[in-house]
Amino acid sequence: MNHHHLYREPRRLKQGTEGHAEVLDETLGLEGAARMLRLGLEAMKELVDKGKVPAVRLNQKHTVMLREDLIDFLRSEGRRQAAERKKSAIGTRPASNAPVGATPARKGKARRITPPDLRAYEQADHQS
Numbered sequence: 785m786n787h788h789h790l791y792r793e794p795r796r797l798k799q800g801t802e803g804h805a806e807v808l809d810e811t812l813g814l815e816g817a818a819r820m821l822r823l824g825l826e827a828m829k830e831l832v833d834k835g836k837v838p839a840v841r842l843n844q845k846h847t848v849m850l851r852e853d854l855i856d857f858l859r860s861e862g863r864r865q866a867a868e869r870k871k872s873a874i875g876t877r878p879a880s881n882a883p884v885g886a887t888p889a890r891k892g893k894a895r896r897i898t899p900p901d902l903r904a905y906e907q908a909d910h911q912s
Contacts (some may be wrong), residue, residue: 787890810851810852814832817839817849822852837854
């Protein structure tokens with residue numbers, strides 16, 4: 785028995801030729817690009833408007849991007865941010881002669897070590 789008909793190729797267009805489906809896989813509209821970058825539509829539009837992501841505006845409602853350009857954007861932006869983190873982390877490292885396990889002092893309010901005494905509340909709940 786031939787089970788070949790059960791297999792469906794992913795993202796094949798109903799009409800047109802195979803070449804068109806391949807081109808569609810390589811390009812994305814604003815919605816698809818936003819999904820790929822895990823962004824909201826407005827944030828994606830902003831990246832295009834600021835020229836951070838190469839895109840072709842075909843008309844008022846249609847913008848097309850190459851998947852490869854989005855990957856390049858993620859790669860270069862990721863490396864830029866990693867370099868920023870690395871640069872800012874240098875100043876926060878403990879000195880090399882600091883005792884092992886020493887952590888830099890926390891900024892802001894000290895954390896409460898003892899939990900609040902909730903027995904009065906618990907007893908009130910059980911008396912009803």
